[in-house]
Amino acid sequence: MYCADIGGSFVKLGIADKPGEMRSLGQVPNPTRDWPALVSLLREFTASAPPGMPLAISIAGPVDPVTHVVPLANIPCADGRRLGPELEVLLDRPVLVANDADCFALAEAMLGSGKGHPVVFGIILGTGVGGGLVANGRLVRGAGGITGEWGHGPIQPRMLSDGTRIEPFRCGCGRMGCTDAFGSARGLEKTHVALGCEPADSRAIIDAWQTGQPEAARSVRAYVEMLAGPLGLAINLTGASVVPVGGGLGGSAPLLAALNAELAPRIFHKGAPILVPATHGNMAGLLGASLLGSGAL
Numbered sequence: 586m587y588c589a590d591i592g593g594s595f596v597k598l599g600i601a602d603k604p605g606e607m608r609s610l611g612q613v614p615n616p617t618r619d620w621p622a623l624v625s626l627l628r629e630f631t632a633s634a635p636p637g638m639p640l641a642i643s644i645a646g647p648v649d650p651v652t653h654v655v656p657l658a659n660i661p662c663a664d665g666r667r668l669g670p671e672l673e674v675l676l677d678r679p680v681l682v683a684n685d686a687d688c689f690a691l692a693e694a695m696l697g698s699g700k701g702h703p704v705v706f707g708i709i710l711g712t713g714v715g716g717g718l719v720a721n722g723r724l725v726r727g728a729g730g731i732t733g734e735w736g737h738g739p740i741q742p743r744m745l746s747d748g749t750r751i752e753p754f755r756c757g758c759g760r761m762g763c764t765d766a767f768g769s770a771r772g773l774e775k776t777h778v779a780l781g782c783e784p785a786d787s788r789a790i791i792d793a794w795q796t797g798q799p800e801a802a803r804s805v806r807a808y809v810e811m812l813a814g815p816l817g818l819a820i821n822l823t824g825a826s827v828v829p830v831g832g833g834l835g836g837s838a839p840l841l842a843a844l845n846a847e848l849a850p851r852i853f854h855k856g857a858p859i860l861v862p863a864t865h866g867n868m869a870g871l872l873g874a875s876l877l878g879s880g881a882l
């Protein structure tokens with residue numbers, strides 16, 4: 586299977602001799618405003634593939650399973666196209682397309698930290714808040730392809746349990762107080778500022794928390810409390826028994842431990858901590874794409 590992970594800045598390429606066994610071919614800049622250039626890039630990449638071999642694509646937008654339309658604000662030249670069907674004609678081969686958070690969840694469910702669990706809710710905590718749901722080895726692809734996207738909808742509390750008031754943050758979608766607005770890396774930074782601290786990078790805030798700085802500890806405490814509400818609800822809704830966490834913030838073991846402690850009284854799942862670090866890092870998109878032809882769609 587030839588695989589491409591099409592992101593807002595780069596296109597990662599790889600060839601999977603078997604699902605999950607990926608030979609990475611590196612990455613090239615994504616010509617995000619030039620459709621013919623993007624098609625040429627994919628045509629050159631697949632030129633050596635045997636006739637009829639599919640191209641599997643992970644892409645940074647929800648893929649409607651009925652219309653195949655993908656809204657792609659970060660990749661204007663492909664925005665609103667019926668990406669799979671259009672590329673099948675242009676490349677003269679089958680093309681499978683899935684959302685990158687869905688590919689991440691699939692890779693973790695089948696080959697990573699969710700392996701062996703019937704229901705896996707893979708989440709991203711990084712530049713944005715996203716997710717994908719895999720049940721019994723298949724992606725759950727609901728209306729509009731948005732299953733597992735728990736990042737949007739006004740839900741930010743105005744007051745924390747210790748009485749601290751925080752006005753909801755504006756989200757990129759236009760609403761106030763979405764999980765994406767306070768649960769992303771930028772959300773942690775906004776929380777830090779909203780609590781009266783000097784602006785700081787999310788990693789610096791977490792590092793300062795780990796060295797015992799009280800202001801950073803307060804910001805992380807607020808972040809964890811705000812995020813545990815919608816995340817606990819999402820976990821209860823999906824019935825997942827494991828939640829692999831990817832994205833920049835997902836790489837912090839102390840942050841996952843703090844979130845697990847805050848989640849425990851809010852979820853029905855008992856036993857081992859439900860949030861686990863993702864195992865495949867930035868290869869998850871390509872690996873997930875390599876599984877799309879194995880009955881996962």
Ligand SMILES: [Zn+2]
Pocket residue numbers: 736737738756757758759760763764765766
């Ligand atoms: Zn939003």
